[in-house]
Amino acid sequence: MKECPLRTSVIGSHPFPSWVELASAHLDRFGSEDLAELQRDAVTCAVRDQLKAGLDVITDGEQTRLDFNLSFYGFIQGIDLESVSPRRFGPPAHDQRGKHAVGGPLQASRGLGAVGEFQRLQSVMEGMSTRPVTLKASVPGPYTLSGRLLANPNLGYPDRWSLTEALLPIVRKELEDLVAAGCREISVDEPSMSCYAHREDVRRFVDIYNRTIETVTGRTRVCMHLCFGNYKARAVGPRRLAPLFPAFLEMKCDEMHVEMASREFAELECIAPIARSRDVAVGIIDVKSYYIETSEDVANRVARCLEFVPADRLVLAPDCGLSQTARWAAVRKLQSLCEGVSLARQKL
Numbered sequence: 038m039k040e041c042p043l044r045t046s047v048i049g050s051h052p053f054p055s056w057v058e059l060a061s062a063h064l065d066r067f068g069s070e071d072l073a074e075l076q077r078d079a080v081t082c083a084v085r086d087q088l089k090a091g092l093d094v095i096t097d098g099e100q101t102r103l104d105f106n107l108s109f110y111g112f113i114q115g116i117d118l119e120s121v122s123p124r125r126f127g128p129p130a131h132d133q134r135g136k137h138a139v140g141g142p143l144q145a146s147r148g149l150g151a152v153g154e155f156q157r158l159q160s161v162m163e164g165m166s167t168r169p170v171t172l173k174a175s176v177p178g179p180y181t182l183s184g185r186l187l188a189n190p191n192l193g194y195p196d197r198w199s200l201t202e203a204l205l206p207i208v209r210k211e212l213e214d215l216v217a218a219g220c221r222e223i224s225v226d227e228p229s230m231s232c233y234a235h236r237e238d239v240r241r242f243v244d245i246y247n248r249t250i251e252t253v254t255g256r257t258r259v260c261m262h263l264c265f266g267n268y269k270a271r272a273v274g275p276r277r278l279a280p281l282f283p284a285f286l287e288m289k290c291d292e293m294h295v296e297m298a299s300r301e302f303a304e305l306e307c308i309a310p311i312a313r314s315r316d317v318a319v320g321i322i323d324v325k326s327y328y329i330e331t332s333e334d335v336a337n338r339v340a341r342c343l344e345f346v347p348a349d350r351l352v353l354a355p356d357c358g359l360s361q362t363a364r365w366a367a368v369r370k371l372q373s374l375c376e377g378v379s380l381a382r383q384k385l
Contacts (some may be wrong), residue, residue: 042338042348042385043378044093045317048294049175049224050358051083051098052367061103067231078144080161085307086368091375094171097158099360100152108180112149113207115141116186128219139189143203149211151176152218159219163168163370173260175213175358178227178249179204182240190382198241205249212253224260225250225290228357231263231281232274239284247289254289261290261316264328267357270325278304294318298355299325302341309345317346320356323371329369335377353378 053061057079060067067075083098100106101322103248110116111346117138124133156176183200194200208225215223230242252261263281268275278295286292293311299302321338322330335353342351353374359367 040355041093042317042351042383044352045091045375045378046094046173046352047087047092047371048103048354048358049096049226050360051086051096051100052359053100053363054079054364058216058380062100076095077157077161080157081209084158084161084165086364087371088170089168090171090368090371091379093369095171096173096175097154097161097356099154099175101154101157104218105271109149109177110137110185112147113145113204115139115143115192123194130271131266131268131273134185134268135298136185136187138187139192139194139211141202142192143200143207145207145308148214149176149207151211152214155215155218155220159326169183170223170306172220173222173224174215175224175226175262176208176215178225178230178246179208179311181227181229182208184229201245205245208229209249209252211255216253216257221255222255222260224294226262229260229267231278231296232266232272234267234280235275235277238292239281243284243287247287250289258292259290260292260294261288262357264293264294264296264357267324270361276303278307282307282310286314288335290315292316292318292352294320294352294354296320298323298338298356302338305341305383308342312350313345316350316352318352318354319346321353322355323372324357324362324367325353325368326357327363327366329366330373330377332373332376332380335373336380336384339378343381 060075079100080097084109087095110118114313117140119135119137122133123135123329151174179201182204184335185195186200188194188196212223265276293315308317308319319342321335339353
């Protein structure tokens, strides 16, 4: 990464344009070609927003997913998708997201759809940018992916760990297929690990993660995203990094992302040991706040990070995906991110 100090990146998701929100509520009115056109147009909008901001690493904005995680269930056989939310009223909370029953062996004969998303991104990018940018794909890891499934002892899935083990080879195969499709950077996101590290065996998390990525390690840039939950901008676990370390330093990723801005940069010193063995991506844009950071805010935050990490090991990004943030705010926050990092680069 030395050729690009203070690299700017995103986690994965980007807000839907309003017309995509409307269309997603009426998908039964579209034909297959209509949907293909809608998807391509949505990705084009997300790419333009990111390129205009000036990011070094961009994604498709996860524009063809209803959720960074849950949309993958539609590709997995053996899952009986729940049709009705368990709670519809009151302040939005995680208990409004129900769990799906497992009715058969978990398998994904068609893959998880991430390869098609990446190929669409490649196609959209043709002729759109004259400057070099890296295209990144984001895939949830098996532990996070298991979180909304109900255990079924009768099928050999007595608990979340067994569901995770069943999903692990499915996710690993998707990563292998992404590499074969030419993907140079993959974020294997496991926010559930950071959310529940306070109550689980973190060494078990490390083992699961390393086995998930073992066949693509060294063949693509593997990124690990840690956060504390972002459904409707609400966390789901204690927002502390301490329970994760030092065990998480054994994860075999090339880049580890930590949520910092929403926590007022508490535990910032934790980035130092991370950076000794890999790049560290720091969330310096708060996606849970509608305060629009200025470029000076960002430059000052970068300076604080540089007290612990050298520039060639530091990546700057939002705290999490931007799907829960209004598009107008997300666009302005990304612009501030890139402008502030540019100011910081001038001082190197």
